[in-house]
Amino acid sequence: MRVIISILFILAAANCFAQKVYYELDMKMDGTHKLYTDEITNIWGFSFRAKEGEIPLTLPSPTLTATEGDTVVVMVVNPSNEGHTIHWHGLDVDQANDGVPHTSQYVLHGDTFTYRFIAPHAGNYIYHCHVTTTLHLMMGMYGSFIVYPKQGNNFLYENGPSYEKDYAFLGSELDKSWTDDFKEGGALNEFSPTHFLLNGLEKNQLFDDSTQIIQLEKGKRVGLRLLNIGFSIHRYTFPSDVTALVYTSDGRKLPKPFLVNTLELYPGERYGIILSSSKNVTDYIEVDYLDMYNKAQQSRNYIGINSENFPLLSSEKLFEPKPFISPNPASDFIRLNELPSNNVMIYDSKGKLVDEVSPQINIDVSRLKSGLYFLWVDGQKLPFVKS
Amino acid sequence: MFINRGILQIENQLVKVTQFNYNTIFDTVEAYPSVGAADTLMLTIFNNTSTNQSIFFEHTNSAKEVNPKSFAKVAVWKMPGKRTVPFYSANKTQKYLGLSSAIIFNNSNEKAFFWNLREYDESINQQYFEGANLNFSNYIPDVFTINSKVHTIYKANQMAMVLGNVGDSIYIDILNSGLMFHSVHFHGYHVKIIESNKSNEMIGWDKDSFPIDPGELISVLLVPHQPGLYPVHDHNLKAVTIGGNYPGGMIAMLKIEP
Numbered sequence: 001m002r003v004i005i006s007i008l009f010i011l012a013a014a015n016c017f018a019q020k021v022y023y024e025l026d027m028k029m030d031g032t033h034k035l036y037t038d039e040i041t042n043i044w045g046f047s048f049r050a051k052e053g054e055i056p057l058t059l060p061s062p063t064l065t066a067t068e069g070d071t072v073v074v075m076v077v078n079p080s081n082e083g084h085t086i087h088w089h090g091l092d093v094d095q096a097n098d099g100v101p102h103t104s105q106y107v108l109h110g111d112t113f114t115y116r117f118i119a120p121h122a123g124n125y126i127y128h129c130h131v132t133t134t135l136h137l138m139m140g141m142y143g144s145f146i147v148y149p150k151q152g153n154n155f156l157y158e159n160g161p162s163y164e165k166d167y168a169f170l171g172s173e174l175d176k177s178w179t180d181d182f183k184e185g186g187a188l189n190e191f192s193p194t195h196f197l198l199n200g201l202e203k204n205q206l207f208d209d210s211t212q213i214i215q216l217e218k219g220k221r222v223g224l225r226l227l228n229i230g231f232s233i234h235r236y237t238f239p240s241d242v243t244a245l246v247y248t249s250d251g252r253k254l255p256k257p258f259l260v261n262t263l264e265l266y267p268g269e270r271y272g273i274i275l276s277s278s279k280n281v282t283d284y285i286e287v288d289y290l291d292m293y294n295k296a297q298q299s300r301n302y303i304g305i306n307s308e309n310f311p312l313l314s315s316e317k318l319f320e321p322k323p324f325i326s327p328n329p330a331s332d333f334i335r336l337n338e339l340p341s342n343n344v345m346i347y348d349s350k351g352k353l354v355d356e357v358s359p360q361i362n363i364d365v366s367r368l369k370s371g372l373y374f375l376w377v378d379g380q381k382l383p384f385v386k387s
Numbered sequence: 388m389f390i391n392r393g394i395l396q397i398e399n400q401l402v403k404v405t406q407f408n409y410n411t412i413f414d415t416v417e418a419y420p421s422v423g424a425a426d427t428l429m430l431t432i433f434n435n436t437s438t439n440q441s442i443f444f445e446h447t448n449s450a451k452e453v454n455p456k457s458f459a460k461v462a463v464w465k466m467p468g469k470r471t472v473p474f475y476s477a478n479k480t481q482k483y484l485g486l487s488s489a490i491i492f493n494n495s496n497e498k499a500f501f502w503n504l505r506e507y508d509e510s511i512n513q514q515y516f517e518g519a520n521l522n523f524s525n526y527i528p529d530v531f532t533i534n535s536k537v538h539t540i541y542k543a544n545q546m547a548m549v550l551g552n553v554g555d556s557i558y559i560d561i562l563n564s565g566l567m568f569h570s571v572h573f574h575g576y577h578v579k580i581i582e583s584n585k586s587n588e589m590i591g592w593d594k595d596s597f598p599i600d601p602g603e604l605i606s607v608l609l610v611p612h613q614p615g616l617y618p619v620h621d622h623n624l625k626a627v628t629i630g631g632n633y634p635g636g637m638i639a640m641l642k643i644e645p
């Protein structure tokens with residue numbers, strides 16, 4: 001009996017601090033989205049429920065936030081013609097709130113449903129529809145869900161590193177032939193992306209919206225939250241003057257923070273990172289989209305760091321897929337997918353030239369010490385790891 | 388153990404494969420021998436195909452040759468700090484056709500499950516059995532299997548069902564036998580990544596989504612904190628289809644009782 005009483009007391013005490021966050025969302029299939037080519041295509045998604053009138057859909061759907069320990073209550077209303085759900089990706093909610101049609105529930109046309117769960121760990125999460133997921137998700141039914149620690153919105157986690165300001169980039173892709181006019185029924189395995197997005201934006205759009213440009217002051221720290229809800233691997237390459245220290249992944253603290261030059265996010269993964277620099281930098285983070293058949297590059301976006309302008313290079317050069325190198329890490333040879341036209345240079349991580357080889361497909365790296373290097377191939381910098 | 392050729396019927400697709408079976412005639416249950424952690428496995432491999440087979444074992448870093456209609460014997464022991472010994476055909480085509488599995492070393496009181504992930508572009512399998520040289524340049528797989536079975540809208544994959552209770556230590560050994568990169572997403576739980584046969588910086592991390600590269604075997608530890616019926620699936624959503632339809636393919640289920 002005493003045990004029960006003390007458990008009740010603990011629960012009551014915990015409740016005193018826990019807040020409740022409440023959201024109301026509409027599930028809709030009537031949105032439009034402007035691509036970087038200025039073309040308009042269709043999207044589906046979630047929008048905040050307006051008291052009066054209607055709030056149009058955005059790509060991605062709005063970011064939801066909560067504080068660690070909060071009870072999150074989300075009421076959804078579905079006026080659209082198909083059933084939808086919300087899966088709280090990474091929040092490990094109970095089965096009834098998991099948003100999988102066969103094991104949880106559908107929110108059918110005209111229905112409402114209230115999701116209820118506790119946000120147990122600070123970190124980066126995603127919410128998305130789990131009905132015919134390959135299609136509904138691709139159509140835009142996803143958004144970021146950020147859980148801040150109780151300490152405040154300028155920490156990655158409780159007693160973790162602090163930052164001045166944080167930025168979240170949710171990567172995804174869309175296939176315009178699907179969003180323009182998709183006839184349901186089969187061939188969902190043949191998804192072939194035509195647009196490669198960060199927060200729904202691509203290429204120059206990421207510079208037209210100043211909130212997407214990272215403001216990083218010398219000696220100060222910025223929080224970077226990276227999320228992948230696409231069908232591809234997203235590879236982030238950081239400029240050499242910026243220190244990127246990775247602290248969390250999938251809403252959990254890592255055993256040890258580690259420094260990265262490049263970081264790959266596979267579909268569904270998330271990371272929490274602190275950026276800093278001892279210099280005044282004006283540069284870009286490169287974001288490459290690699291397919292999951294053989295990691296071939298499909299496209300690249302740039303995130304500006306104190307850079308207001310889209311990189312000043314001719315557009316053809318910019319979007320040319322860079323030579324694909326494999327294996328990476330390599331022990332003996334690196335193979336390029338095409339014969340380079342110039343000598344290939346190998347630089348170490350400090351920028352020192354360690355080798356120069358005549359144009360050839362197979363680059364001998366057997367004599368290098370293990371570590372991070374850069375291969376310069378026809379003016380492009382390709383990081384690789386010698387194992 | 389036998390190397391057999393046969394046809395997997397997966398929904399409406401017929402996929403011609405080569406696989407490791409416990410049976411002298413082809414069946415759809417793939418062999419993945421489970422051995423006590425202190426034991427040495429004496430394995431006899433019979434080759435029922437008409438092709439010379441060369442089977443590579445990771446504990447010795449060497450291959451065993453098995454001639455057609457002949458057999459070979461291999462001793463397999465636990466490598467220190469490793470739960471598994473992956474073995475597969477040294478020939479890329481034979482491996483693609485299904486010759487890739489693992490031996491699991493596990494204490495008998497621990498719950499352990501094995502998921503062998505593989506994808507097929509059924510037209511390529513067909514080409515092989517018609518004697519053509521394989522061309523992977525237009526590889527668009529449409530069959531995504533776990534332990535040679537798929538999840539469908541009608542029925543979960545019974546070969547990929549994890550049963551356990553809240554608080555159990557459940558080991559799941561996941562092998563990517565296919566050519567594609569996959570991303571495994573757990574509903575309901577985070578799991579601890581405990582080992583990999585490749586260099587993998589994620590050892591010791593708690594993850595709900597993680598990469599598994601071709602040829603990689605990742606072991607994870609699941610200690611469920613809540614009961615429930617939850618899917619685990621490839622988050623490259625092309626792979627959760629069968630014949631292009633959702634849901635299907637690379638989906639496993641966790642059934643956790645209180």
Ligand SMILES: [Cu+2]
Nearest residue numbers: 084129131136
């Ligand atoms: Cu939906």
Ligand SMILES: [Cu+2]
Nearest residue numbers: 087089128268
């Ligand atoms: Cu998800």
